[in-house]
Amino acid sequence: MICELHTEGLESKLGRTVHDYFVEGYRRTGRTTLRDFSGTAVQSSEDLSAAFQLFVRKGTVTRVEYRCSPCVTLVALCEHVAQHLVGQPVEIVRALKPELLATWHPEVPQSHQNRSSLVIRAVQCAFDQFQKQEPT
Structure with missing residues (x-):
């Protein structure tokens, strides 16, 4: 089930580039820094x-906020993940892998592929924080 949810809508996202997501991410986060987050x-x-915050209602991600260092690739990957997670079950975060980001953005040079790992670690850290705050 997670794999199906995880890849749903992927085809439409493949037509968008790192540049597209960078522009959207820059508009969204502007000049705010990690200190403001x-x-x-x-x-x-x-x-x-990179840092993320997940906002969840009834087990579904309703909003994702992030801040990251000023790197075009990093901003773009953070933005793509943030957009992808909205509307998904919160557990989907565990299914995210750096290799998936690489398939979403084959235009990212090998020298910048490590940004994918940073993004995934940051969003999974946010998931861990969410789980700690959730009432048991």
């Missing part, structure tokens, strides 16, 4: 950072 930042070995 309450999500827990995850850092890469290249000193890039």
Whole structure:
């Protein structure tokens, strides 16, 4: 079931490029920084950072917010993941893998593929925070 939900609508997203998602992400996050954000930042070995917050209602992601270092590829990948998660069951976060982002954006050069891992680690950190806050 998760795999079906995870890939649903993928075909329509493949026509959009890193540039498209960067423009949307930049418009959304503007010049805000990680200091202006309450999500827990995850850092890469290249000193890039990303942080996500998941807003969930009745088990469905209703909104995703993020902040990240000013890197075109990183902003684009964060934006794509944020858009993809809205409307999905929150558990879908665990199914996200860096390799999936690479298939969504084959135009990303090999030297920037590590941004995918950073994005996935950051969104999964947000999922972990969500689970800790959820009443048992």
